[in-house]
Amino acid sequence: MTYTAPDAATLDAMLSTVKYDASGLIAAIAQQHDTGEVLMIAWMNAEALRETLENGRVCYYSRSRKKLWRKGETSGQIQHLKEARLDCDADAVLLLVEQIGVACHTGRRSCFYRAFTPTGLVELTKPEIDPAKLYHTHG
C-alpha cells in the first residue's frame, strides 16, 4: 500500500468536510498499517492535516509548542502515511502509517505501554531507543 496524494481540487473538497473543534483541532490516531498496533494519539489543525495529505509524511500540531510538529523532524522517527480515514463525525482521523523506529518519546514503539491491571499500572514494553537520543521532546 503506497499513499498517493490527491490533486489540489480533490484535496480541498475532502478537507472542507472536516469539522475542527473550538481550538481548530481534530484528534489523530496513528496505527501501524500492517500490524494494527495503535502507536499514539495527537492533534492536527487544518494546516497539519493538509500538509500530511499533500506530502504523505505525518505532521501534527503541537498544543504545547503551538506550532506544526513534523513527526520525526528532529528525532528521525518519522511516519510515512499509507492511508488516512475520517470518522463519522468528521472530527477525528485514523492514520495508517509505516512508523520508522519508535512513536513514543520514551523510546517505546507505542505510547500506550502501560496497562491498568489488578496489581496497578504495568509497563508492557521497554524502551527500544534511549530517550536521550530522541531530544527529550516529542519528535
Add this chain to the structure above:
Amino acid sequence: MTYTAPDAATLDAMLSTVKYDASGLIAAIAQQHDTGEVLMIAWMNAEALRETLENGRVCYYSRSRKKLWRKGETSGQIQHLKEARLDCDADAVLLLVEQIGVACHTGRRSCFYRAFTPTGLVELTKPEIDPAKLYHTHG
C-alpha cells in the same frame, strides 16, 4: 483475555496518575481486541473512566449531552473491556474491547469508514445494521 477489575485502593492509585484536560476529559480510543480494528474515539471524564474500570463495560462521557454515555445502553451495541492502557502523557487511554454488534451510530462496525483517496472520500464499508434501529444517536 478476560478483564479483572482492581480493588478500590489499586484503582484509586492508578486513577490518580491520569491527567485530564481543562474540561476534565481524556481521549479514549476503542480497538477490537483480537482483530486490531480501531472502532471509534470518544471522551471520558474521571467518573466514566472509573466506572469502566470497575465494571468492565465501557462508559464514555458525551460532550454534547453532557452526561455519562454507557455505550450500548440504548442500542445494545455494548463494549466489553478486555484491557485498558494509558499513554505516556497519561491523557489518553486505549481500550481493547469486544464490540458487540457495531460501534458506529451509522450502523457500521467502525466509525473510521471513509478513506481520503485521490478521487475523494471513499466509503470503505456499508452499514451492517439499519441506523434507525440504533435510536439515531450515538449509543
